[in-house]
Amino acid sequence: MSSREAILSRIRKARGVAAEPTGAEQARIEAHLRARPISTRPSLEWNPLERFREQCVRMSSTVDGVATMSEVPAAVARYLSSAKLPMQAVAWPGIAALDWSASGVAVEGRPAGGDDLVGITGVHLAIAETGTLMFLSSPTTYAATSLLPETHIAVVPVGVIVPAMEEAWDRTRRETGDLPRAVNFVSGPSRTADIEGQLQIGAHGPFRVHVIVVGA
Amino acid sequence: MISQHTDSTGTYASVHFKSRAHDKLNDAKVQRAMRNFNLAAARSRxxxxxxxxxxxxxAAAAIRDRSLADLDVWLERFEREATRRGxxxxxxxxHDDINRIVIEIAKAASVRKVIKSKSMVSEESHLNAALEGAGMQVVETDLGEYIIQLAGETPSHIIAPAIHKTRDDVADLFHEHHKTPRKQSISELTMEARKFLREHFLSADMGISGSNxxxxxxxxxxxxxNEGNGRMTTTMPRVHxxxxxxxxxxxxxxxxxxLMRVLARSATGQSISNYISVNxxxxxxxxxxxxxxxxxxIVDAxxxxxxxxxxxxxLRCIRCGACxxxxxxxxxxxxxAYGWVYPGPIGSVLTPNYIGLQNALDLPNAATLCNQCGVVCPVRIPLPDLMRxxxxxxxDRGLRPxxxxxxxxxxxxxxxxxxIYSLFTRxxxxxxxSMGGSGGLIHKLPGGGAGxxxxxxxxxxxxxxxxxxYANRPSKGGGGR
Amino acid sequence: MSLERSVERPLRQPRTGRLRSIMLTPYRGTLPEMKVGLFVTCLVDLMRPRIGFAALELLESAGCEVIVPGTQTCCGQPGYNSGDRAAAQALARKVLREFDACDYVVVPSGSCSGMIKAHYPELLADDPADKAALDRLTGKTYELTDFLVNVVKLDKVPGRFSGTVTYHDSCSGLREMGVKRQPRELLAKVPGLQLKEMTTPEYCCGFGGTFSVKFGDISARIAERKCEDIAGTGADAVVLGDLGCMLNIQGRLRRLGNTTTRVLHVAEVLAGVKDD
Known part of the structure; x- marks a missing residue:
């Protein structure tokens, strides 16, 4: 008997059920997978945009807001210069395609390497409840851009803000079907408290997460 | 296999809980480090x-129970979907199967360097030693795990593995292993680890993680x-x-x-952890x-x-560490002191179940049954009841002295x-x-009371x-006694 | 038709062998008669009888008719927590019989009342014969301060205390019986008493029954944290509702050289502290 069969049959024996799953068991599982009920949640009675901004700050991100995508380069430049950060960045192609000429920021549309200091991304969705950014992997939404650079700037159109993680899954299923290879949720900069329980920002991922909300 | 969990005769360290605990109570460094540790306040906020x-x-307990009720059927569904996606x-x-499988995968992919995000199951199987024995370099990337790997120790907490170490301990370790000037502050130490581990992330062939x-x-x-090492481990190397x-x-x-809503709050007092990777x-x-x-x-063990x-x-446990x-x-x-992989209340329940009742006799007894663990457990595991x-x-098995x-x-x-009881108590x-003397305090009890x-x-x-x-009390008012 | 039951209602006399049987105190109040069984607990019986008398006095001052079944010994918790289920079951059945005739069972201990209310149902679950008596017992069992506040709604307490106290929440009282606010409400009625809270009043004192002797060093170390917290309040006395915690905290305080902080059961303080 393979390990697989041994384990599965041990579980079935321990459960005190027949050797093979019955129709009733399969039906129970299918019913749950079809219904995908949303469990008990805390009250979500806040304005999603306000909540998102507030929770971003709570998770130690910084937040800015602009009216249109065309204002994003200037907002990035403003942030980088006020934080005394380098005026050069790598970005997702969609972001790199904005008009950066007047901003003074040199933006390259390529995946981040270990030495890139600033990464600019969009997001797939954003979650108001916890101030969370959601990324889906794809040929043009490089995972490393939000991970390797010391500073991560995320551009969040107001229309992608959903109340909670459940709504994010629901919308993702409807819009993309199967999940992509990687769905990453990011809530603020990287941190650790592994030495003496003291909080340190910037363990392996970015030290800074700056969120630019567009269209608020 | 000889490890930090067993000695050369194969005796489990958990057998020696009492003397290990006594040593820890008298270890000034451990005591100092444990005093620094307070995730309870964060959870409560x-x-x-x-x-x-x-x-x-x-609701979280009900979700876990649903999984366990049809466990094999859910596992098969997982397998079917995972396989469909490659x-x-x-x-x-x-545990030996785990190590064998990982080594096979690694050999087939010509892996030389492995980076690890936290995996408590791999602590159960002593995977690092097995991989090193097979000629691979293994680097733990969770900061706490990295520290104890350098120290040659095992985790003392499931989410804060090096909580028993002080910053001085860490400074000494980094100075010795990194061959760098000795750092003083926690932030300098964290930055130094970031720098060293970043190189490993970018050069590793295989990433090993747990899966919550x-x-x-x-x-x-x-x-x-929270550190982002889980994302690194699942993004950078060519094998995960x-x-x-x-x-x-x-x-x-x-x-x-x-489950995520209760996990992060119970573990570190966050509304959500900084990074979640769904792969x-x-x-x-x-x-x-x-x-x-x-x-x-997928491990039985x-x-x-x-x-x-x-x-x-x-089995509902989601490994938050709140207990x-x-x-x-x-x-x-x-x-x-607990001697095996999982310490604290959940360890006192899991360890005897996983390595044998007789190999961890003290663990379920080493609890006041105060139920502070039970009331904070995010999935309502009745830990004191299970210990009892x-x-x-x-x-029942005649294992008590x-x-x-x-x-x-x-x-x-x-x-x-x-x-008879009344006579004994009199x-x-x-x-x-009379033992208490004029001060009314007994300084030394005989036999079992000596403890x-x-x-x-x-x-x-x-x-x-x-x-x-009561029998002799003067009657009050009138009426009966 | 009177809502009050007749005072003369005959009492069922448990079989008690040569021991003194039920002992009654006179009914004095105008409240509806409440026949309250006092479960003294084995530790109070042996170690601190004055706590039992304080409880008695409080119940009587509230107008209760108090019965103290003379055959009572122990609730069975030491056996239960040591894994000796059969011994615990035998004692649980004994308690079931002894208090069956009472309207209420009141216990000056969160731990022993918690044993009855929270654990007897599981302990006696295999025996359906006990079910009815068990439901009656668990439904009518109260920790002392909970009973005084929520059942008899005690208004005035006999005791006086001059000084500051801090209150230690015993684990079973707090987590099994919901005792938190009740002792504090009652202490607030004691003239001269000031309450000053610890940083972590709900933190276990480290007693844990047989744990305290099996793992004496760990137990004493946990008690030390409690002692530090108590000292931090500067209180004249630490007040609590369980004798196990009381012996543990007092024992550790004295060994640490603290001879002045008094360790008192809440019943003593409410009834008026007397020395043995």
């Missing part, structure tokens, strides 16, 4: 921020970290292997969303990053025997006979009073029992 945390706990699913019956949950609906792994227990399967993405299969055509191979190893038993509730963060015993002795059941099993069994029998016999009250008076006095009884005094 985070819990207060939602209006219905108790309901969230109840993940290779492996099944490990034993397996999603049956989508065939995905679900990895939660996730190792997790059979009990970690969860039906849907909605279900795992609910479904290897890199797709055209993707700029991600591993070329993805493997999931003792878990299936809890299914359907009076211990099944322990240890709130345990008065754990907080005073730290995790190493393990105590019953020890009695003779003297203890005799004392219990004597007590039970007398307590069921009020006349004698005890008088003997106790009490080693570090404490015993306030002496007054000389007469309530029963005696």
């Amino acid at each position: 985070a819990v207060a921020e939602v209006d219905n945390f108790e309901d969230l706990r109840t 993940t290779k699913v492996h099944w490990a019956e034993t 949950f397996l999603i049956a609906e989508t065939g995905s792994t679900f990895i939660v970290t 292997v996730a190792i997790t227990g059979i009990e970690k399967v969860v039906p849907t993405l909605e279900d795992v969303s609910a 479904t299969g290897p890199k797709q055509p055209g993707d700029a990053d991600g591993p070329e191979e993805m493997h999931v190893i 003792g878990r299936s025997q809890l299914i359907g038993s009076d211990m099944q509730e322990a 240890m963060n709130h345990c008065p015993v754990y907080q005073n002795i730290g995790g190493h 059941k393990l105590r019953e099993k020890q009695v 003779k003297s203890e069994r005799f004392a219990l029998k004597m007590w039970a016999w007398a307590a069921a006979r009020p006349g 004698i005890a009250a008088r003997v106790g009073k 009490w008076t080693q570090d404490r006095d015993m306030p002496a009884p007054g000389g007469k029992t309530f029963r005696e005094l």
